[in-house]
Amino acid sequence: MNHPSTILLVDDHAANRHTLIELLDNPDYRLVEAADGPEALKLAAQLQPDLILLDVMMPEMDGFEVCRRLRESPRLAEVPVIMVTALDDRQSRIMGIGCGADDFISKPFDRAELRTRVKTITRLNSYGRLLRERAKVDEANQKVREQAALIDLATDAIVVLELDGRVQSWNPGAEKIFGTPAPEAHGRPLAALISKGDSSQMVSAIGDTLLLGEWRGDLPAIRPNGDSVTTHSHWTLLRHADGSARGILAVSTDQTEFKKLQAQFYRAQRMESLGALAGGIAHDLNNVLAPVLMAAEMLQADPPAEMQKEMAKVIQVSAERGAGLVRQILAFARGSDGQERMELAPQHLVRDAVGMAKETFPKAMTILSDLAADLFVIRADPTQIHQVLLNLMVNARDAMNGVGRLTVAAENRVLDGAFAAQKPGAKAGPHVVLRVTDTGSGMTPEVLAKIWNPFFTTKPPGKGTGIGLATVANIVKEHGGFVEVTSKPGAGTTFAIYLPATGGTATTAEATAPVQLPLGRGERVLVVDDEAALGQMIQALLAEHNYTATVADGPAAALSAFTRGEKFSLALVDLNMPVMDGGRLAKVMRNINPALSVILVTGSQEVMREQSKTSQFAAVVAKPFTAETLLVAMDKVLHG
Template identity: 40%
Template sequence: MATPLDILLVEDDEDDYHIVRRLLSRATTIQCTLHWRASYEDGLAALRERPFDVCLVDYRLGAHDGLSLLRTIRSEGLTLPVILLTGQGDLQVDLEAMAAGAWDYLIKGQIDAQQLERSIRYAVERHRAEERIREQAALLDAARDVIMAVDLDGHVIYWNRSAEQLTGKSAAVVQGRPVPEVLDGIDAALLQEAMQAVQTDGVWNGELRVHRHNGEDRLLESRWTLVRDAYGRPRSVLIIGTDVTERRQLEQQFLRAQRMESIGRLVSGMAHDLNNLFVPILLGVRMLAQDTLDPEKRARALGMIQRSAERGADLVRQVLAFARGMEGERVPLDVRTIVQEVAHLLRETFPSTIRIETRLDDALWPVQGDATQLQQVLMNLCVNARDAMPEGGRLLLAAENVEVDPHYARRVLEARPGPYVCLTVSDTGVGIPHDILDKIFEPFFTTKPVGKGSGLGLSTVYSIVRSHGGFVNVYSEPGRGSTFRVYLPAAPEARAAEAEVAVPTYRGAGEGVLLVDDEPFVLEAAREALEQLGYRVYTATQGREALEQLEAHASEIRAVITDLVMPEMDGLTLIRAIRERRPDVPVVASSGLHGGRAEAARQAGAHAFLHKPYTAEKLAAVLHQVLHGTRGLKKERPAPESRPSWP
């Protein structure tokens, strides 16, 4: 030890003081300055006045003893090493000294210079090591991240101050308890998956949602690391969680804002197509008003009106889903369906001078992702491609399975070896100059005139793809076009959610149905459709009237179909009231708006949800489902596979 040690000796016998001084003068591995105090009071005063590296305390100190001094300085928070000196060996004194916080116990008359030097050196080294640990613990407590450690059975062994602030539970309270008991609202199955992964792979990264002690939900970006001992044996798991709740909310707001910008750039094309669709409807109505129209022309006019209305409804539904689509959970997705939906929307909204083509593998692997965000990736790339072809051209959307090998992965920073689905968007436009190709994914970078683009489209693409664990490659030749390839990690063994399937037309058998809607045209059209399907229909234009009808015709009404957006009493309130009064009557909720309304209706007590606009076939199928227990229009997403419970 290069730095001289300040050593305090509290000893009431001067001869013993000189003996200790002489022994320390022979030390070869430490340098020290010895300070002597002859009484309990003087020793305590010296310790309170200034710091020392080590304190040597005689067991006998007149009216007091060394153990009393030791207990006093420990109670005052002094942590320096204390070595107790005694005139004779006594096992009881030895045990009491260790219990009181002494670092060593030496017997006078048996001490030699080497033993005293070794005891002091070990005490100082151990104390410095513990000081470093305390400093590191203080740094961990000062960290904003939640930091905790668990043993291999999932029981808490360390818990920093940020974890205390998040949960409202102190380290002492959670010590030794399983994680699901101390992190409220956490997914125990996901915890089990994380523990298995970290013990197998050494690391696990993911997001965990927990409840704060005030009931607020927080999202933690969690990193788990397996800690091993000097022999490589697993000992514990270090868990660091960063609160990303606000960041995720801002990202979602940013993505929605950018999505609305893309929709704004499609509006002109959409308006043109809607106007075209209204023409056959208006002309067809005029034709049907003629009494002299023969049956064949009447049927043709009706078919023309129906096809135009269905195309218009489909166009509005797709644009609305894209504009208002909420970022959902990551589930296995059928990429083919997403590409086909985007291609259909593009054909309806892009100029006819742009030829839309698709090329899709027959058996695409599912990808784990958010359908709305992946649709936004394709839309952003396609809108940019459209802007690059003002005179028209060819736009290709393709999807294929690819296997990224380790050699290719080493050449692409974000890539990892494994199976991917590659989405390609290729155009024959003006291309991208080589000198700006490395800047195109930067936020707000754009070559378009002011007011023609925010420069957020490609940065949004990059952000979404990275969040899905994928990467983007781009190739462009000025004057010949650009090709963007989006690589998304695939899950070949997963099963994608099943798409909507065609259903037969079901008919009623005189069952009473209460139809509630504040729009007279919708109410009248739906009533006519239900009566033609064989149902007896009762109508109401708002919630209170519906409850009166339900009471007046209690024995006849077998089901209720209600709109959600109505004045005075809205649909959700009506559903709850019906569930309280007539829990035996199934309720179908209906709305032309999205954004979580189906889930809200389900929570209120609705048995099914019917998106507006709907056909008579869909209306019949949903009603038959709730009355007779047949399958609905869409199959429910399969429940997650059962996993072992948390220890």
């Protein structure tokens, strides 16, 4: 017996208690005194004694009553009770048995007898206690076995990982979802089992779990047979009793079916937004076809060889632009099946979306992009982010009734924990914020409260379905981000999309991309050329590189565009024009707006040499020029 037995001595006479204390003085016993019945009951409840020596004759509450109450209490019913009585008669013994006493001892005590009985009873009691504890352990084991059986039955993959990502346990659900039998999975890194060794997502999930105690997210997996599965996973940190990390419990639900349905839904929604663009697309295709038809017509008249070349070029550029537009629409309509996460430079996403809007939105709208330098790289599905931007931009277009300013901006934001805590679904760390701002109708607080509900629309039937923003919310959530909206009736609306970023910038991605021509920053450019087709060609080229170009087919049209109050940053002027040559036109325009930069385009080498000496022109570009020559020259002039 390693711990002393607690014995409660109950007697109203202190002298009697002392006698007992002297008799039982022994390191095996812890002796506690009670001077009356109520105190005895209280101490018994507190201490769960191994034995109670109970005097019968006490005022207030006698020993029989105390014994009866002990037996009524579920926790104390088993405590052995020895009645101590001076009345060595049968009557009180019978009463004692009736009350549930276990034994009797009469005063004055026989020392040896007292000690022996106490010893026997405490020993028996401790065996009983051991048996009861054993029964409890068995019950607990039974529970563990039942839980293990449940884990085996679960359809979810329930996996316990070491902190380094190695598999410690792997239930039949995991065998089924991930396709690897448990004996093969044990001890191997999870990344090797489900993602062909690509551990980047595991590393960040383990990091989050260690840091925040849990991680939730989509965990795409590839089975050994090559099938891919999409799971939604919830990882929880398991701790030792002292609080130190011991492992990770990863529960993953198969989402493959769900994701398939979701992909169908997204595709349907993309079709809807293409429908919203259809008018613009048709218009744009006509714009692409017009110069082709025109050039073909001119070619039939058998113009000089120089001209023929130019016409052929117009046809080529226009056709390429048309093909590009069709390609873009098809890629968008087809989209990705499920999620295709890749490292993306946000500036490309913004440029693509802005490019598409510029081609298809009413020309009276000003569409600008505003890209911060050194944007972080995000891990995202390009089709889906394109879909988000396009939905927001179509909404902006509708809110502006075709006139006004639409800006798509991108910037880096590193969220601190306090900020993230206030935004449901947000996490601290580097983010890229994509902002779509319009100068449209804005929204009342009542409308604002409902915009995320699927099928909420304020547009007439045929114009709106109300699923655009619901889709935006879903996609952003799946990317681990969140949306902020600010809107003022009559003033306009900004949607800000926060997407978690890797923290690295795209310089390396950019370097491996095909030659990147310098881009504009949405500046307005006036192109003055009396050859309309060439003018259109330049316009297309500039539109693709984030400039907004207005084409004038001669000095008169140029001056009228100029005096209409359109603010141009740059004019691209052909030297050889009827009525007023490029040099004089430049002078006139700079008189109206001294801040205007003018680039001269000329076919003559001599003029070129001569003019580049004068300060009238910011640059001189020789005809014929390549897209690169022109864009580099413009970039130098505008962005130094």
